[in-house]
Amino acid sequence: MPSLEEEFHSVIENTKQYLVQQTDLFGNIIYKEEKKEEVTMVSDEQWGKAKSLDELNKQICTCLKCPLGATRTNFVFGVGNPNADVMFIGEAPGADEDAQGEPFVGRAGQLLNKIIEAVQMKREDVYICNILKCRPPGNRDPQPTEMETCTPYLTEQIKLVKPKFIICLGRISAQWLLQTNATLGSLREKVHDYHGTKLIVTYHPAALLRNPNWKYPAWEDMKMFKKLYDELKANN
Ligand code: SF4
16 A cells, blocks of 8 residues: 555656646646636637627627636726727737627727827727636737637627727737738838728827837828828718
């Protein structure tokens, strides 16, 4: 019979092996297997048939298709006017967003609200979301495989909102939607085409908090947007 000490070491060894295996599979996170029970995802036949954002949210809010689903506190779908002319798209929820289940609610969110108000709009007028609906641990950059898995949800959101303008907040969102490695600097001050919708690129509000020198160029981006938006409205 193994001694108590040998049994204790055996338990420790098995636990270590399990954690190494989980880290290999899911990165530096602990996989919460119990969340699997929450999955009630929409069937393949129903997919793409949601008639409203609320319906889409219900279809996907239990998603565990990538490892971020296991570490999130809240699924962060999106917020705002379901018929907005303007859609702001960031990269992923941060700590505040993960805690509250709403995109852009922390300090960066407050700055985004001011940016929106600077072009005579309100947060409730526009639609705000991210490419990823779950927070990457430690606010690391989203991985391409995570964005690839999550993008169909954003595509459906865009199809339902039908915005006239998309404003990408930051390099990651811009590079991903435009499928380019070009720098943020070279993507700004241009009007891009995203499947027939005008797309403008500006700084992420969190970057503006870190580097206030970028606030002026960000204001230039928003002035360019406002001019185009006013022209569009005048012609309709
Ligand atoms: S990030 Fe997107 S794909 Fe990954 S679990 Fe969350 S909703 Fe699903």
